[in-house]
Amino acid sequence: xxxxxxxxxxxxxxxxxxxxxxxxxxxxxxxxxxxxxxxxxxxxxxxxxxxxxxxxxxxxxxxxxxxxxxxxxxxxxxxxxxxxxxxxxxxxxxxxxxxxxxxxxxxxxxxxxxxxxxxxxxxxxxxxxxxx
Amino acid sequence: xxxxxxxxxxxxxxxxxxxxxxxxxxxxxxxxxxxxxxxxxxxxxxxxxxxxxxxxxxxxxxxxxxxxxxxxxxxxxxxxxxxxxxxxxxxxxxxxxxxxxxxxxxxxxxxxxxxxxx
Numbered sequence: 065x066x067x068x069x070x071x072x073x074x075x076x077x078x079x080x081x082x083x084x085x086x087x088x089x090x091x092x093x094x095x096x097x098x099x100x101x102x103x104x105x106x107x108x109x110x111x112x113x114x115x116x117x118x119x120x121x122x123x124x125x126x127x128x129x130x131x132x133x134x135x136x137x138x139x140x141x142x143x144x145x146x147x148x149x150x151x152x153x154x155x156x157x158x159x160x161x162x163x164x165x166x167x168x169x170x171x172x173x174x175x176x177x178x179x180x181x182x183x184x185x186x187x188x189x190x191x192x193x194x195x196x
Numbered sequence: 197x198x199x200x201x202x203x204x205x206x207x208x209x210x211x212x213x214x215x216x217x218x219x220x221x222x223x224x225x226x227x228x229x230x231x232x233x234x235x236x237x238x239x240x241x242x243x244x245x246x247x248x249x250x251x252x253x254x255x256x257x258x259x260x261x262x263x264x265x266x267x268x269x270x271x272x273x274x275x276x277x278x279x280x281x282x283x284x285x286x287x288x289x290x291x292x293x294x295x296x297x298x299x300x301x302x303x304x305x306x307x308x309x310x311x312x313x314x
Contacts, residue, residue, distance in 0.1 A: 072314070176220055176223035180200075180224055180227055183310055184229075189312070191312055
């Protein structure tokens with residue numbers, strides 16, 4: 065089965081962010097596949113390059129990078145959500161005159177159209193959000 | 197093409213999810229994805245009139261809501277139960293579409309290929 069994930073949860077505020085990662089890792093270790101992983105809203109925070117998680121906590125960013133490598137999968141951030149939270153890639157940083165990019169590779173910026181296309185090719189779409 | 201149901205259940209200015217729900221709905225409509233928008237839970241507070249988001253320095257949701265038809269997001273519904281729970285009278289709200297009772301909401305959930313909650 066092909067899964068598309070939409071991650072809205074901030075890793076600092078919600079256990080859903082870890083659930084999303086663990087789900088992706090489980091898919092990677094199974095016969096199933098990931099159609100895509102898209103981060104929107106506070107979910108984009110996991111891609112912040114200067115995150116320094118405490119030593120006794122898991123490094124979600126590194127684990128996502130591993131999933132991306134194992135599955136040769138792009139990890140895409142909603143560009144509007146990312147920019148309003150200060151997450152810029154190299155071209156955006158240059159455009160804004162910032163001295164450095166804040167987005168950690170392999171995460172990349174993408175439009176909502178990317179997610180909507182992944183949604184069309186997936187058998188199941190899972191949202192990892194925040195309880196309201 | 198898979199049909200999409202977006203459930204907007206966040207308060208208008210508490211976090212950015214209300215605006216993100218509308219952004220996603222508009223993007224879907226622009227790509228000809230059949231999209232339906234449902235206001236449920238605290239999301240119905242987005243429909244209160246006389247909002248002045250601009251004074252808070254954020255986007256004015258009322259203006260975005262009014263723009264939905266222009267972006268071809270034509271199927272919008274409001275959960276009647278959510279209004280009743282908050283003692284909101286429908287005639288005092290800027291309703292973007294018809295009210296649905298709990299049974300109709302369930303039917304709507306069943307009919308959509310994909311459901312995204314914001």
